[in-house]
Every structure is written in structure tokens, then in C-alpha cells.
Amino acid sequence: MASPEEFSDVNPAASPPVDNRKAFAKAEYPDASKSPGQTLDRDIALAKLEHEKKLSFIKAWEDREKAKVENKAEKKHFKVTSWENSKKASLEAQLRKIEEQLERKKAEYAEKMKNKEALIHKQAEEKRAIVEAKKGEWLFKTEQMADKYRSTGHVPKSGLRFFRD
Template sequence: MADEKQKAAPEKDTSAIKKVLSTKSLGLIKAWEESEKTKVDNKTNKKLSNVVAWELSKQAYIDARQKKFERKLERKKAMYVEKMQNKVAEIHKKADEKRAMVEDVKEEERTKVEEKADKFREIGHVPKKILCFNF
């Protein structure tokens, strides 16, 4: 029986050692797992940061180009508006000149009519074409 107790004791010792080693191994494995997960998380965060930085730089570039084009379009628009205003002013000037010419022609024709009327009065002759009156 003593032999059996001696055999049982080493088996208990071995199983206890195995249990301790197993627990220690499990702890080491868990620590390794956490370490690897942390590495993966850090690596992913770094890549995500790079993506965000890339996106922001591209967006800033596009925004700068857009503002440049907007300024260019605003200058073109201002030039076009000025050009159209000049054309409107030119049209207004020509219209004034044409009005003046029409008024001059009107005054000349009225003067001619008055001169003819004066001649008819001097002669005592009635014009043949009278629009409003028929004698």
C-alpha cells in the first residue's frame, strides 16, 4: 500500500505541476493574444489615421481649386457685366442721338411747313391737299 501511496503522490504532484504549467501557459497565451490584438489595433488605427490625413489633404486640394475657379469665374462675370453695361450705355447714347436726329428732322419739316404756310398766306392761295377740311 505504501507503494500505491507513493505512486499516487507523484501522480498528484505531476498533475498539479501540469495544472500549474497549464494555468501558466494559459496566462502566457492570453497575454500573447492581448499583445497581438493590441498590435493589430494600433496598426489599424495608424492606417485609419493615414486614410483620414489623405482624405483631408485631397479635400483641401479640391477646395483650393474650387475657390480658385470661383474667383476666376467671378472676375469673368465682373468683366462680362462691365462689358454689358458698356453696351447698354452705348445703346442709350445711340438712342439719344437717334432721338435728337428725329427731333431735328421734325423741326426741319415743321419749319418747311411754316414757310410754305407763310408763302400761301402771301399769295392768298389755299393748298390743294387739306387733310381735315373739305371746302
């Protein structure tokens, strides 16, 4: 690389002139036929267009984000509804299980009551049989006593004593 001291002795006037016409492209200048107001209007229109493009992009982004939020909320609602339905189903299953247990207990108690009723009926039949047996004994004793009184000719002094029990 060349240092600045090397160029300090170079005389610019001594170097040959360089033709720069081909090195640079022709610069375009606005037509003289267009007025400066038209250029300004075009710049304003381009700026407005650029601004509308940005607003359109922002609006599209906003709509996408809102849709995402709506979808997310909808999924959450669905999960909550599923959870609720699951819990309700669980409670209904528990209720059915408890009802079945109660029905079984009711049937067991009904069976016990029928057994007790049958036992009471049996005891009542036994007591009726005992009463009938005693009735037979009493009738037999009464007949014997009547026969004794007839054979002896005595009249009984009091009422029937053996009916006291």
C-alpha cells in the same frame, strides 16, 4: 592515451579496494511517510501549473499581437482619413478658385453689358436729337410754305408731302 590492450592484462581482483562512500552524495529518497498518491497528486498539480503558465504566456502573446494589429489598423485609418481630408481640401480650393473665376467673368460681362447699355442709350439720344432736328426743319419748312401760301393766296393742294420720310 591508453589503448585497450594495456588494460587487458590488468586484473581487477589484484587492485586494492577503493572506498567510494565519500565520492557519492547521499541519495535522497522519498519519505516513507508520504504515500505514492500524494506524489502523483503533486506531479499532476505541477503539470497543471506548468500548463497554465504556458497558456498564460500564450494569452499574453496573443494580447500583445492583437494590440499591435489594432494599432497598425488605427494608423492606417488615420492615414486614410488624412488622405481623404487632404483631397477634400484640395477640391474645395479648386471650387473656390473656379467660383472666383466665375465671379470675375460675371463682373466682366456685367461691365460689358453696362457699356453696351450706355452705347445704346447714347445712340438713342443721338437718334432723338436727329428727330428733334428734323422736327425743327419740318416746322421751319411748314412755316415757310404757310407764309408762301399766305403771300400768294393759294391753298395747298395736298397734305404735307415732305413728311413722307
